[in-house]
Amino acid sequence: MPETNYDQEMAFFVDMQRCIGCHACEMACAECETNGQESMIHVNYVDRSKSTQTTVQVCMHCEDPTCANVCPADAIHQDEFGVVHSANTSRCIGCSNCVLACPFGVPKKMEEAELMMKCNMCYDRTSVGKKPMCATVCPSQALFFGTKEEIARMRPDSVPVNSFLFGKQEVNTKVNIMMPKGTDQLLIP
Amino acid sequence: MYRLIKTLNRRALIKAIVAAVLTVIFVLMGSRNLQNFDPALIAYLIGTVFAVFGIAYRYSVWLQRPPTRLYWRRSMQFLFSRYFFPYLWRSIKLFVRNIFFQRFIAFRSRRRWFGHFLLATGCMLAFAITIPLTFGWIHFILKPGDDTTYYAMLFGFEAGSFQLGSPLAFIAFHGLVWSSVLVTIGAVIMMKRRFTDGGLIATQSFENDWLPLFLLIAISVTGLGISYDYTFLEGKTYQFMAVTHAITVILFLVWLPFGKFFHIFQRLAQLGATLYKAEGKRRGMATCPHTKEDFATQTHIDDLKKVSKTLGFNYDKEDGTNHMDLSPEGKRSALANAHLNARKEAGKLFG
Numbered sequence: 001m002p003e004t005n006y007d008q009e010m011a012f013f014v015d016m017q018r019c020i021g022c023h024a025c026e027m028a029c030a031e032c033e034t035n036g037q038e039s040m041i042h043v044n045y046v047d048r049s050k051s052t053q054t055t056v057q058v059c060m061h062c063e064d065p066t067c068a069n070v071c072p073a074d075a076i077h078q079d080e081f082g083v084v085h086s087a088n089t090s091r092c093i094g095c096s097n098c099v100l101a102c103p104f105g106v107p108k109k110m111e112e113a114e115l116m117m118k119c120n121m122c123y124d125r126t127s128v129g130k131k132p133m134c135a136t137v138c139p140s141q142a143l144f145f146g147t148k149e150e151i152a153r154m155r156p157d158s159v160p161v162n163s164f165l166f167g168k169q170e171v172n173t174k175v176n177i178m179m180p181k182g183t184d185q186l187l188i189p
Numbered sequence: 190m191y192r193l194i195k196t197l198n199r200r201a202l203i204k205a206i207v208a209a210v211l212t213v214i215f216v217l218m219g220s221r222n223l224q225n226f227d228p229a230l231i232a233y234l235i236g237t238v239f240a241v242f243g244i245a246y247r248y249s250v251w252l253q254r255p256p257t258r259l260y261w262r263r264s265m266q267f268l269f270s271r272y273f274f275p276y277l278w279r280s281i282k283l284f285v286r287n288i289f290f291q292r293f294i295a296f297r298s299r300r301r302w303f304g305h306f307l308l309a310t311g312c313m314l315a316f317a318i319t320i321p322l323t324f325g326w327i328h329f330i331l332k333p334g335d336d337t338t339y340y341a342m343l344f345g346f347e348a349g350s351f352q353l354g355s356p357l358a359f360i361a362f363h364g365l366v367w368s369s370v371l372v373t374i375g376a377v378i379m380m381k382r383r384f385t386d387g388g389l390i391a392t393q394s395f396e397n398d399w400l401p402l403f404l405l406i407a408i409s410v411t412g413l414g415i416s417y418d419y420t421f422l423e424g425k426t427y428q429f430m431a432v433t434h435a436i437t438v439i440l441f442l443v444w445l446p447f448g449k450f451f452h453i454f455q456r457l458a459q460l461g462a463t464l465y466k467a468e469g470k471r472r473g474m475a476t477c478p479h480t481k482e483d484f485a486t487q488t489h490i491d492d493l494k495k496v497s498k499t500l501g502f503n504y505d506k507e508d509g510t511n512h513m514d515l516s517p518e519g520k521r522s523a524l525a526n527a528h529l530n531a532r533k534e535a536g537k538l539f540g
Binding site for chain 2: 004015016017018032033034035036042044045046047053055057066069070071072073074085089090091093094095096097099100101102103104105106107110112113114115120123124127128155156157158164166167168169177178179180181182183186187188189
Protein backbone atom coordinates (compact mmCIF):
# COMPACT_ATOMS: atom_id res chain seq x y z
CA MET A 1 0.00 0.00 0.00
CA PRO A 2 1.23 3.54 -0.64
CA GLU A 3 2.02 5.91 2.22
CA THR A 4 -1.18 6.97 3.92
CA ASN A 5 -2.47 9.54 6.31
CA TYR A 6 -5.12 7.28 7.85
CA ASP A 7 -6.34 8.86 11.10
CA GLN A 8 -6.72 6.08 13.64
CA GLU A 9 -8.45 8.41 16.09
CA MET A 10 -11.44 8.49 13.78
CA ALA A 11 -13.99 5.70 13.88
CA PHE A 12 -17.22 4.69 12.17
CA PHE A 13 -20.50 4.64 14.14
CA VAL A 14 -23.75 3.23 12.74
CA ASP A 15 -27.24 3.56 14.22
CA MET A 16 -29.70 1.66 12.03
CA GLN A 17 -32.75 3.06 13.90
CA ARG A 18 -31.85 6.50 12.61
CA CYS A 19 -31.93 5.39 8.96
CA ILE A 20 -34.75 7.19 7.13
CA GLY A 21 -34.26 5.34 3.83
CA CYS A 22 -33.35 8.47 1.85
CA HIS A 23 -30.64 6.61 -0.12
CA ALA A 24 -28.34 9.65 -0.02
CA CYS A 25 -25.56 7.35 1.20
CA GLU A 26 -26.05 5.12 -1.85
CA MET A 27 -25.63 8.05 -4.19
CA ALA A 28 -22.59 9.28 -2.29
CA CYS A 29 -21.07 5.81 -2.12
CA ALA A 30 -21.06 5.63 -5.91
CA GLU A 31 -18.76 8.65 -5.90
CA CYS A 32 -16.07 6.74 -4.04
CA GLU A 33 -13.24 6.08 -6.48
CA THR A 34 -12.18 2.78 -4.93
CA ASN A 35 -15.59 1.36 -5.90
CA GLY A 36 -15.31 2.17 -9.56
CA GLN A 37 -18.47 4.31 -9.26
CA GLU A 38 -20.55 1.37 -8.01
CA SER A 39 -22.54 1.89 -4.84
CA MET A 40 -21.47 -0.59 -2.18
CA ILE A 41 -23.65 0.48 0.73
CA HIS A 42 -26.87 -1.39 1.43
CA VAL A 43 -30.18 0.29 2.26
CA ASN A 44 -33.11 -2.08 2.52
CA TYR A 45 -36.46 -2.46 4.28
CA VAL A 46 -36.18 -4.49 7.45
CA ASP A 47 -39.55 -6.20 7.01
CA ARG A 48 -41.62 -4.40 4.40
CA SER A 49 -44.88 -6.25 5.18
CA LYS A 50 -44.88 -4.90 8.73
CA SER A 51 -42.99 -1.64 8.66
CA THR A 52 -41.44 1.08 6.52
CA GLN A 53 -38.29 0.96 8.65
CA THR A 54 -35.15 0.78 6.58
CA THR A 55 -31.69 -0.31 7.61
CA VAL A 56 -28.28 0.73 6.38
CA GLN A 57 -25.24 -1.50 6.23
CA VAL A 58 -21.60 -0.70 5.59
CA CYS A 59 -18.77 -3.20 5.84
CA MET A 60 -18.07 -3.68 9.54
CA HIS A 61 -14.38 -4.48 8.90
CA CYS A 62 -14.19 -7.53 11.18
CA GLU A 63 -11.06 -8.11 13.23
CA ASP A 64 -10.92 -11.66 11.91
CA PRO A 65 -12.91 -11.39 8.67
CA THR A 66 -14.88 -14.50 7.71
CA CYS A 67 -14.95 -13.27 4.10
CA ALA A 68 -11.15 -13.27 3.84
CA ASN A 69 -10.89 -16.66 5.55
CA VAL A 70 -13.32 -18.40 3.22
CA CYS A 71 -11.88 -16.80 0.08
CA PRO A 72 -10.32 -19.60 -2.00
CA ALA A 73 -8.24 -17.12 -4.02
CA ASP A 74 -6.61 -15.14 -1.16
CA ALA A 75 -8.17 -12.08 -2.75
CA ILE A 76 -9.31 -10.23 0.40
CA HIS A 77 -6.75 -8.60 2.63
CA GLN A 78 -6.81 -6.59 5.80
CA ASP A 79 -4.34 -3.74 6.12
CA GLU A 80 -2.44 -2.51 9.18
CA PHE A 81 -5.30 -0.13 10.07
CA GLY A 82 -7.82 -2.98 10.19
CA VAL A 83 -9.52 -1.98 6.95
CA VAL A 84 -10.69 -5.08 5.07
CA HIS A 85 -10.23 -4.27 1.41
CA SER A 86 -12.45 -5.13 -1.51
CA ALA A 87 -11.33 -8.18 -3.50
CA ASN A 88 -8.04 -7.97 -5.32
CA THR A 89 -9.28 -7.73 -8.91
CA SER A 90 -6.54 -9.92 -10.36
CA ARG A 91 -7.21 -12.74 -7.91
CA CYS A 92 -10.98 -12.76 -7.32
CA ILE A 93 -12.56 -15.70 -9.17
CA GLY A 94 -16.13 -14.60 -8.47
CA CYS A 95 -17.07 -17.68 -6.43
CA SER A 96 -19.33 -15.74 -3.98
CA ASN A 97 -17.98 -17.51 -0.88
CA CYS A 98 -17.46 -14.12 0.79
CA VAL A 99 -20.91 -12.89 -0.23
CA LEU A 100 -22.59 -15.87 1.42
CA ALA A 101 -20.28 -16.18 4.44
CA CYS A 102 -20.24 -12.54 5.60
CA PRO A 103 -22.41 -12.45 8.76
CA PHE A 104 -23.45 -8.87 8.00
CA GLY A 105 -24.49 -9.53 4.36
CA VAL A 106 -22.10 -6.95 2.96
CA PRO A 107 -20.09 -8.11 -0.12
CA LYS A 108 -21.73 -7.85 -3.52
CA LYS A 109 -21.00 -10.07 -6.46
CA MET A 110 -20.82 -8.26 -9.78
CA GLU A 111 -22.04 -11.21 -11.82
CA GLU A 112 -20.78 -10.40 -15.31
CA ALA A 113 -17.48 -8.99 -14.07
CA GLU A 114 -16.92 -12.15 -11.99
CA LEU A 115 -15.86 -9.91 -9.14
CA MET A 116 -16.74 -9.37 -5.52
CA MET A 117 -16.89 -5.76 -4.44
CA LYS A 118 -17.58 -4.27 -1.07
CA CYS A 119 -17.25 -1.15 1.03
CA ASN A 120 -13.63 -0.47 1.92
CA MET A 121 -14.40 2.53 4.04
CA CYS A 122 -13.74 4.88 1.10
CA TYR A 123 -10.05 4.10 1.30
CA ASP A 124 -9.20 6.75 -1.29
CA ARG A 125 -10.63 9.29 1.18
CA THR A 126 -9.89 7.82 4.62
CA SER A 127 -6.28 7.12 3.64
CA VAL A 128 -5.77 10.85 3.19
CA GLY A 129 -7.61 11.85 6.37
CA LYS A 130 -11.05 12.50 4.87
CA LYS A 131 -14.39 11.00 5.94
CA PRO A 132 -16.16 8.24 3.99
CA MET A 133 -18.66 9.58 1.45
CA CYS A 134 -21.75 8.01 3.06
CA ALA A 135 -21.01 9.52 6.48
CA THR A 136 -20.56 12.99 5.01
CA VAL A 137 -24.06 13.02 3.46
CA CYS A 138 -26.23 11.06 5.93
CA PRO A 139 -28.86 13.60 7.05
CA SER A 140 -29.98 11.68 10.14
CA GLN A 141 -26.50 10.63 11.24
CA ALA A 142 -27.35 6.97 11.08
CA LEU A 143 -23.82 6.91 9.68
CA PHE A 144 -21.26 8.94 11.56
CA PHE A 145 -17.49 9.11 11.17
CA GLY A 146 -15.60 10.93 13.90
CA THR A 147 -13.89 10.54 17.23
CA LYS A 148 -15.23 8.60 20.22
CA GLU A 149 -15.44 11.86 22.16
CA GLU A 150 -17.62 13.44 19.48
CA ILE A 151 -20.07 10.54 19.40
CA ALA A 152 -20.19 10.40 23.22
CA ARG A 153 -21.16 14.09 23.26
CA MET A 154 -23.79 13.63 20.53
CA ARG A 155 -25.33 10.42 21.92
CA PRO A 156 -25.19 10.66 25.71
CA ASP A 157 -27.60 7.74 26.19
CA SER A 158 -25.80 5.34 23.85
CA VAL A 159 -22.52 3.47 23.71
CA PRO A 160 -20.57 2.23 20.72
CA VAL A 161 -20.55 -1.55 20.50
CA ASN A 162 -18.31 -3.53 18.20
CA SER A 163 -19.00 -7.07 19.37
CA PHE A 164 -21.69 -9.29 17.88
CA LEU A 165 -22.89 -12.80 18.61
CA PHE A 166 -24.30 -14.70 15.64
CA GLY A 167 -25.45 -18.04 17.06
CA LYS A 168 -22.26 -19.44 18.60
CA GLN A 169 -19.93 -17.13 16.71
CA GLU A 170 -18.59 -13.95 18.27
CA VAL A 171 -17.52 -11.34 15.74
CA ASN A 172 -15.57 -8.24 16.70
CA THR A 173 -15.40 -5.34 14.29
CA LYS A 174 -13.66 -2.06 13.58
CA VAL A 175 -16.98 -0.33 12.87
CA ASN A 176 -19.28 0.32 15.85
CA ILE A 177 -23.02 0.38 16.17
CA MET A 178 -24.70 2.63 18.69
CA MET A 179 -26.49 0.66 21.44
CA PRO A 180 -28.31 1.52 24.70
CA LYS A 181 -25.97 2.28 27.58
CA GLY A 182 -24.80 -0.79 29.48
CA THR A 183 -24.69 -2.98 26.37
CA ASP A 184 -21.41 -4.55 25.36
CA GLN A 185 -22.56 -7.01 22.72
CA LEU A 186 -25.39 -7.32 20.24
CA LEU A 187 -26.98 -10.75 20.13
CA ILE A 188 -28.45 -11.74 16.79
CA PRO A 189 -30.89 -14.61 17.39
CA MET B 190 19.75 -24.30 5.16
CA TYR B 191 18.42 -27.42 6.92
CA ARG B 192 16.05 -25.22 8.91
CA LEU B 193 14.82 -23.61 5.69
CA ILE B 194 14.15 -27.00 4.13
CA LYS B 195 12.30 -28.08 7.28
CA THR B 196 9.91 -25.13 6.95
CA LEU B 197 8.96 -26.14 3.41
CA ASN B 198 5.61 -27.77 2.83
CA ARG B 199 6.49 -31.43 2.25
CA ARG B 200 3.59 -32.39 0.03
CA ALA B 201 4.06 -29.30 -2.12
CA LEU B 202 7.80 -29.87 -2.30
CA ILE B 203 7.31 -33.41 -3.62
CA LYS B 204 4.79 -32.21 -6.23
CA ALA B 205 7.10 -29.38 -7.28
CA ILE B 206 10.06 -31.75 -7.67
CA VAL B 207 7.90 -34.14 -9.72
CA ALA B 208 6.72 -31.27 -11.95
CA ALA B 209 10.28 -30.01 -12.48
CA VAL B 210 11.61 -33.52 -13.22
CA LEU B 211 8.73 -34.16 -15.66
CA THR B 212 9.58 -30.90 -17.44
CA VAL B 213 13.20 -32.01 -17.84
CA ILE B 214 12.02 -35.42 -19.11
CA PHE B 215 9.72 -33.71 -21.65
CA VAL B 216 12.64 -31.56 -22.77
CA LEU B 217 14.81 -34.66 -23.25
CA MET B 218 12.07 -36.50 -25.12
CA GLY B 219 10.86 -33.55 -27.21
CA SER B 220 14.34 -32.50 -28.24
CA ARG B 221 15.31 -36.08 -29.10
CA ASN B 222 17.92 -36.43 -26.35
CA LEU B 223 18.95 -32.80 -26.73
CA GLN B 224 20.05 -33.18 -30.34
CA ASN B 225 17.56 -30.43 -31.32
CA PHE B 226 18.17 -28.38 -28.18
CA ASP B 227 19.74 -24.97 -28.68
CA PRO B 228 22.51 -24.59 -26.03
CA ALA B 229 22.29 -20.79 -26.37
CA LEU B 230 18.94 -21.06 -24.57
CA ILE B 231 20.20 -22.99 -21.55
CA ALA B 232 19.71 -20.04 -19.15
CA TYR B 233 16.10 -19.69 -20.29
CA LEU B 234 15.59 -23.42 -19.78
CA ILE B 235 16.93 -23.30 -16.23
CA GLY B 236 14.69 -20.30 -15.51
CA THR B 237 11.66 -22.13 -16.92
CA VAL B 238 12.34 -25.29 -14.90
CA PHE B 239 12.64 -23.14 -11.76
CA ALA B 240 9.37 -21.40 -12.66
CA VAL B 241 7.64 -24.78 -13.08
CA PHE B 242 9.00 -25.86 -9.69
CA GLY B 243 7.86 -22.63 -7.99
CA ILE B 244 4.43 -22.58 -9.61
CA ALA B 245 3.78 -26.23 -8.73
CA TYR B 246 4.94 -25.59 -5.15
CA ARG B 247 2.79 -22.52 -4.63
CA TYR B 248 -0.20 -24.04 -6.41
CA SER B 249 0.01 -27.08 -4.18
CA VAL B 250 0.25 -24.98 -1.00
CA TRP B 251 -2.65 -22.89 -2.25
CA LEU B 252 -4.77 -25.99 -2.90
CA GLN B 253 -4.22 -27.11 0.69
CA ARG B 254 -6.23 -24.15 2.05
CA PRO B 255 -9.69 -25.49 3.05
CA PRO B 256 -11.84 -23.32 0.74
CA THR B 257 -9.52 -23.83 -2.23
CA ARG B 258 -9.30 -27.57 -1.58
CA LEU B 259 -13.08 -27.76 -1.46
CA TYR B 260 -13.48 -25.97 -4.80
CA TRP B 261 -10.80 -28.13 -6.38
CA ARG B 262 -12.37 -31.38 -5.18
CA ARG B 263 -15.89 -30.31 -6.04
CA SER B 264 -14.83 -29.12 -9.52
CA MET B 265 -13.18 -32.46 -10.25
CA GLN B 266 -16.12 -34.38 -8.79
CA PHE B 267 -18.67 -32.41 -10.85
CA LEU B 268 -16.61 -32.47 -14.04
CA PHE B 269 -16.04 -36.24 -13.92
CA SER B 270 -19.70 -37.00 -13.24
CA ARG B 271 -22.32 -38.32 -15.64
CA TYR B 272 -22.59 -34.76 -16.97
CA PHE B 273 -18.97 -34.93 -18.12
CA PHE B 274 -19.55 -33.89 -21.74
CA PRO B 275 -21.88 -30.93 -21.14
CA TYR B 276 -19.62 -29.68 -18.33
CA LEU B 277 -16.49 -30.19 -20.42
CA TRP B 278 -18.05 -28.27 -23.29
CA ARG B 279 -19.11 -25.52 -20.91
CA SER B 280 -15.60 -25.33 -19.46
CA ILE B 281 -13.99 -25.17 -22.92
CA LYS B 282 -16.32 -22.32 -23.93
CA LEU B 283 -15.55 -20.47 -20.70
CA PHE B 284 -11.83 -21.11 -21.14
CA VAL B 285 -11.90 -19.41 -24.52
CA ARG B 286 -14.11 -16.58 -23.32
CA ASN B 287 -12.56 -15.86 -19.94
CA ILE B 288 -8.97 -17.06 -20.21
CA PHE B 289 -8.11 -16.37 -23.85
CA PHE B 290 -10.26 -13.27 -24.27
CA GLN B 291 -10.68 -12.26 -20.59
CA ARG B 292 -14.16 -10.98 -21.43
CA PHE B 293 -15.15 -10.65 -17.77
CA ILE B 294 -12.74 -7.71 -17.48
CA ALA B 295 -14.75 -5.77 -20.08
CA PHE B 296 -17.58 -5.58 -17.53
CA ARG B 297 -15.19 -3.93 -15.08
CA SER B 298 -14.00 -1.40 -17.69
CA ARG B 299 -13.65 -1.57 -21.47
CA ARG B 300 -10.33 0.23 -21.64
CA ARG B 301 -8.99 -1.96 -18.89
CA TRP B 302 -10.07 -5.04 -20.81
CA PHE B 303 -8.39 -3.75 -23.95
CA GLY B 304 -5.12 -3.12 -22.09
CA HIS B 305 -5.24 -6.48 -20.34
CA PHE B 306 -6.18 -8.28 -23.53
CA LEU B 307 -3.16 -6.84 -25.37
CA LEU B 308 -0.90 -7.69 -22.43
CA ALA B 309 -2.20 -11.22 -22.05
CA THR B 310 -2.30 -11.96 -25.80
CA GLY B 311 1.27 -10.70 -26.19
CA CYS B 312 2.42 -12.85 -23.28
CA MET B 313 0.55 -15.97 -24.47
CA LEU B 314 1.91 -15.54 -27.99
CA ALA B 315 5.43 -15.10 -26.64
CA PHE B 316 5.11 -18.19 -24.43
CA ALA B 317 3.70 -20.22 -27.34
CA ILE B 318 6.79 -19.31 -29.38
CA THR B 319 9.56 -19.37 -26.79
CA ILE B 320 8.68 -22.42 -24.69
CA PRO B 321 8.78 -24.93 -27.60
CA LEU B 322 11.99 -23.27 -28.84
CA THR B 323 13.62 -23.29 -25.38
CA PHE B 324 12.63 -26.93 -24.83
CA GLY B 325 14.04 -27.93 -28.22
CA TRP B 326 10.61 -29.09 -29.36
CA ILE B 327 10.71 -26.90 -32.43
CA HIS B 328 13.64 -26.07 -34.66
CA PHE B 329 14.12 -25.04 -38.25
CA ILE B 330 16.29 -26.58 -40.94
CA LEU B 331 17.32 -26.12 -44.57
CA LYS B 332 17.54 -29.22 -46.75
CA PRO B 333 20.53 -29.96 -48.98
CA GLY B 334 20.12 -28.57 -52.48
CA ASP B 335 17.45 -26.07 -51.45
CA ASP B 336 18.50 -22.93 -49.62
CA THR B 337 15.24 -21.01 -49.97
CA THR B 338 12.80 -23.31 -48.16
CA TYR B 339 12.75 -23.36 -44.39
CA TYR B 340 11.40 -26.49 -42.71
CA ALA B 341 9.82 -26.37 -39.26
CA MET B 342 10.55 -29.51 -37.26
CA LEU B 343 8.25 -30.38 -34.36
CA PHE B 344 9.66 -33.00 -31.95
CA GLY B 345 12.05 -33.91 -34.77
CA PHE B 346 9.25 -34.46 -37.30
CA GLU B 347 8.65 -32.20 -40.26
CA ALA B 348 5.60 -30.06 -39.48
CA GLY B 349 5.57 -27.50 -42.29
CA SER B 350 7.66 -25.38 -44.59
CA PHE B 351 7.77 -21.87 -45.98
CA GLN B 352 9.83 -19.86 -48.41
CA LEU B 353 12.46 -17.57 -46.98
CA GLY B 354 11.55 -13.96 -47.69
CA SER B 355 7.85 -14.80 -48.01
CA PRO B 356 5.20 -12.88 -46.03
CA LEU B 357 4.67 -15.99 -43.90
CA ALA B 358 8.38 -16.12 -43.05
CA PHE B 359 8.31 -12.43 -42.16
CA ILE B 360 5.32 -12.92 -39.86
CA ALA B 361 6.75 -16.06 -38.25
CA PHE B 362 10.27 -14.74 -37.69
CA HIS B 363 8.92 -11.55 -36.14
CA GLY B 364 6.43 -13.33 -33.85
CA LEU B 365 8.18 -12.05 -30.74
CA VAL B 366 8.28 -8.52 -32.18
CA TRP B 367 4.49 -8.58 -32.54
CA SER B 368 4.07 -9.87 -29.01
CA SER B 369 6.45 -7.20 -27.65
CA VAL B 370 4.40 -4.48 -29.33
CA LEU B 371 1.16 -5.89 -27.91
CA VAL B 372 2.63 -6.18 -24.40
CA THR B 373 4.11 -2.67 -24.47
CA ILE B 374 0.86 -1.02 -25.62
CA GLY B 375 -1.11 -3.04 -23.05
CA ALA B 376 1.31 -2.18 -20.24
CA VAL B 377 1.18 1.53 -21.10
CA ILE B 378 -2.65 1.47 -21.01
CA MET B 379 -2.55 -0.25 -17.62
CA MET B 380 0.06 2.22 -16.34
CA LYS B 381 -2.05 5.18 -17.43
CA ARG B 382 -4.91 3.85 -15.30
CA ARG B 383 -2.59 3.65 -12.32
CA PHE B 384 -1.63 7.32 -12.80
CA THR B 385 -5.17 8.63 -13.16
CA ASP B 386 -7.60 6.38 -11.23
CA GLY B 387 -8.03 7.70 -7.69
CA GLY B 388 -9.08 4.32 -6.34
CA LEU B 389 -6.00 2.60 -7.75
CA ILE B 390 -3.70 5.38 -6.55
CA ALA B 391 -5.01 4.84 -3.02
CA THR B 392 -4.63 1.08 -2.96
CA GLN B 393 -1.79 0.16 -5.35
CA SER B 394 1.68 -0.93 -4.32
CA PHE B 395 4.99 -0.79 -6.15
CA GLU B 396 5.85 -4.48 -5.91
CA ASN B 397 2.39 -5.81 -6.76
CA ASP B 398 1.17 -3.34 -9.32
CA TRP B 399 3.98 -1.30 -10.87
CA LEU B 400 6.88 -3.74 -10.87
CA PRO B 401 5.06 -6.35 -13.04
CA LEU B 402 4.33 -3.66 -15.65
CA PHE B 403 7.92 -2.36 -15.59
CA LEU B 404 9.21 -5.90 -15.96
CA LEU B 405 6.95 -6.68 -18.92
CA ILE B 406 8.00 -3.46 -20.64
CA ALA B 407 11.68 -4.22 -19.92
CA ILE B 408 11.31 -7.69 -21.45
CA SER B 409 9.55 -6.26 -24.51
CA VAL B 410 11.98 -3.39 -25.07
CA THR B 411 15.11 -5.53 -24.67
CA GLY B 412 13.53 -8.16 -26.94
CA LEU B 413 12.83 -5.51 -29.56
CA GLY B 414 16.45 -4.43 -29.08
CA ILE B 415 17.67 -7.83 -30.32
CA SER B 416 15.51 -7.51 -33.41
CA TYR B 417 16.62 -3.91 -33.97
CA ASP B 418 20.24 -4.98 -33.61
CA TYR B 419 20.21 -7.70 -36.27
CA THR B 420 17.96 -5.70 -38.61
CA PHE B 421 19.67 -2.33 -38.51
CA LEU B 422 22.98 -2.61 -36.62
CA GLU B 423 24.38 -5.73 -38.25
CA GLY B 424 24.58 -7.48 -34.88
CA LYS B 425 27.14 -5.02 -33.45
CA THR B 426 25.33 -4.78 -30.10
CA TYR B 427 24.06 -8.35 -30.05
CA GLN B 428 25.96 -9.36 -26.90
CA PHE B 429 24.53 -6.46 -24.89
CA MET B 430 20.98 -6.88 -26.22
CA ALA B 431 20.98 -10.65 -25.70
CA VAL B 432 22.32 -10.43 -22.13
CA THR B 433 19.95 -7.67 -20.98
CA HIS B 434 16.99 -9.51 -22.51
CA ALA B 435 18.01 -12.78 -20.85
CA ILE B 436 18.33 -11.04 -17.47
CA THR B 437 14.84 -9.52 -17.67
CA VAL B 438 13.22 -12.74 -18.88
CA ILE B 439 14.90 -14.86 -16.22
CA LEU B 440 13.88 -12.36 -13.54
CA PHE B 441 10.32 -12.72 -14.82
CA LEU B 442 10.49 -16.52 -14.78
CA VAL B 443 11.95 -16.65 -11.28
CA TRP B 444 9.38 -14.20 -9.97
CA LEU B 445 6.44 -15.83 -11.79
CA PRO B 446 5.42 -18.13 -8.90
CA PHE B 447 5.67 -15.48 -6.19
CA GLY B 448 4.39 -12.16 -7.44
CA LYS B 449 1.32 -10.84 -9.17
CA PHE B 450 1.83 -13.09 -12.19
CA PHE B 451 0.66 -16.07 -10.16
CA HIS B 452 -2.88 -14.84 -10.82
CA ILE B 453 -2.47 -16.28 -14.35
CA PHE B 454 -2.61 -19.76 -12.81
CA GLN B 455 -5.16 -18.89 -10.13
CA ARG B 456 -7.57 -17.61 -12.77
CA LEU B 457 -8.22 -21.18 -13.93
CA ALA B 458 -10.11 -21.71 -10.67
CA GLN B 459 -12.80 -19.45 -12.11
CA LEU B 460 -13.77 -22.31 -14.43
CA GLY B 461 -14.21 -24.56 -11.40
CA ALA B 462 -16.30 -21.94 -9.59
CA THR B 463 -18.62 -21.65 -12.60
CA LEU B 464 -19.00 -25.42 -12.84
CA TYR B 465 -19.73 -25.54 -9.12
CA LYS B 466 -22.53 -23.06 -9.58
CA ALA B 467 -24.03 -24.91 -12.56
CA GLU B 468 -24.10 -28.27 -10.78
CA GLY B 469 -25.38 -26.59 -7.61
CA LYS B 470 -28.31 -25.09 -9.54
CA ARG B 471 -29.16 -28.51 -10.91
CA ARG B 472 -29.19 -29.93 -7.37
CA GLY B 473 -31.41 -27.22 -5.93
CA MET B 474 -31.45 -23.70 -4.58
CA ALA B 475 -31.42 -22.41 -1.01
CA THR B 476 -34.34 -20.20 -0.02
CA CYS B 477 -33.86 -17.41 2.49
CA PRO B 478 -36.27 -17.78 5.45
CA HIS B 479 -36.52 -13.98 5.64
CA THR B 480 -36.98 -12.88 2.02
CA LYS B 481 -38.50 -16.23 0.93
CA GLU B 482 -36.43 -15.99 -2.24
CA ASP B 483 -33.74 -18.26 -3.71
CA PHE B 484 -30.36 -16.67 -3.17
CA ALA B 485 -27.69 -19.34 -3.67
CA THR B 486 -27.32 -23.04 -4.33
CA GLN B 487 -27.97 -25.30 -1.35
CA THR B 488 -24.72 -27.16 -2.10
CA HIS B 489 -22.82 -23.91 -1.74
CA ILE B 490 -24.44 -23.03 1.59
CA ASP B 491 -23.89 -26.53 2.99
CA ASP B 492 -20.26 -26.57 1.85
CA LEU B 493 -19.66 -23.11 3.23
CA LYS B 494 -20.97 -24.10 6.66
CA LYS B 495 -18.47 -26.99 6.72
CA VAL B 496 -15.55 -24.94 5.42
CA SER B 497 -16.16 -22.08 7.83
CA LYS B 498 -16.23 -24.57 10.73
CA THR B 499 -12.91 -26.00 9.55
CA LEU B 500 -11.58 -22.45 9.65
CA GLY B 501 -12.86 -21.89 13.19
CA PHE B 502 -16.13 -20.04 12.51
CA ASN B 503 -19.30 -21.56 13.92
CA TYR B 504 -22.50 -19.75 12.96
CA ASP B 505 -24.77 -22.51 14.31
CA LYS B 506 -27.77 -21.29 16.29
CA GLU B 507 -29.52 -22.81 19.29
CA ASP B 508 -32.56 -23.82 17.20
CA GLY B 509 -30.40 -25.99 14.92
CA THR B 510 -30.34 -23.52 12.04
CA ASN B 511 -27.30 -21.54 10.94
CA HIS B 512 -26.83 -17.82 10.33
CA MET B 513 -25.64 -18.71 6.82
CA ASP B 514 -29.14 -20.02 6.00
CA LEU B 515 -30.08 -16.36 5.61
CA SER B 516 -29.49 -14.45 2.39
CA PRO B 517 -27.33 -11.32 2.60
CA GLU B 518 -30.50 -9.21 2.81
CA GLY B 519 -31.91 -11.55 5.44
CA LYS B 520 -28.74 -11.12 7.51
CA ARG B 521 -28.93 -7.34 7.31
CA SER B 522 -32.54 -7.42 8.40
CA ALA B 523 -31.75 -9.85 11.25
CA LEU B 524 -29.11 -7.45 12.50
CA ALA B 525 -31.47 -4.45 12.22
CA ASN B 526 -34.23 -6.37 14.06
CA ALA B 527 -31.83 -7.37 16.82
CA HIS B 528 -30.77 -3.75 17.12
CA LEU B 529 -34.39 -2.58 17.21
CA ASN B 530 -35.26 -5.12 19.91
CA ALA B 531 -32.26 -4.06 22.01
CA ARG B 532 -33.39 -0.43 21.73
CA LYS B 533 -37.00 -1.38 22.57
CA GLU B 534 -35.89 -3.30 25.64
CA ALA B 535 -33.92 -0.26 26.79
CA GLY B 536 -37.14 1.78 26.47
CA LYS B 537 -35.75 4.34 24.02
CA LEU B 538 -35.49 3.99 20.26
CA PHE B 539 -32.93 6.78 19.97
CA GLY B 540 -30.14 7.86 22.17
